[in-house]
Amino acid sequence: MSYGNGESNEAEEREFDLEMLREDLVGELNAINQYQAHIETLENEEAIRVLEHIRDDEKEHVAELTKLIQKLDATQAAKFKKEGL
Numbered sequence: 001m002s003y004g005n006g007e008s009n010e011a012e013e014r015e016f017d018l019e020m021l022r023e024d025l026v027g028e029l030n031a032i033n034q035y036q037a038h039i040e041t042l043e044n045e046e047a048i049r050v051l052e053h054i055r056d057d058e059k060e061h062v063a064e065l066t067k068l069i070q071k072l073d074a075t076q077a078a079k080f081k082k083e084g085l
């Protein structure tokens with residue numbers, strides 16, 4: 001975006017980035033649920049172990065995205081702090 005004054009433009013760009021990052025966070029959370037559901041359905045032990053590993057990688061992605069979001073969103077950071085996160 002290249003309109004408006006510099007300050008509001010920067011805020012708009014940050015909010016646009018935050019909206020994308022929140023969508024990515026939703027995607028990671030949905031992925032965890034999907035892997036978990038498949039783990040509970042699969043019969044093959046090797047497949048279960050691999051999906052458990054992938055599911056736990058997705059949990060790391062949730063943590064990474066959450067860290068990034070709170071860096072860009074001061075209100076979110078304050079809410080995490082209030083909850084002891």
Ligand SMILES: [Fe+2]
Binds near residue numbers: 028058
């Ligand atoms: Fe992921």
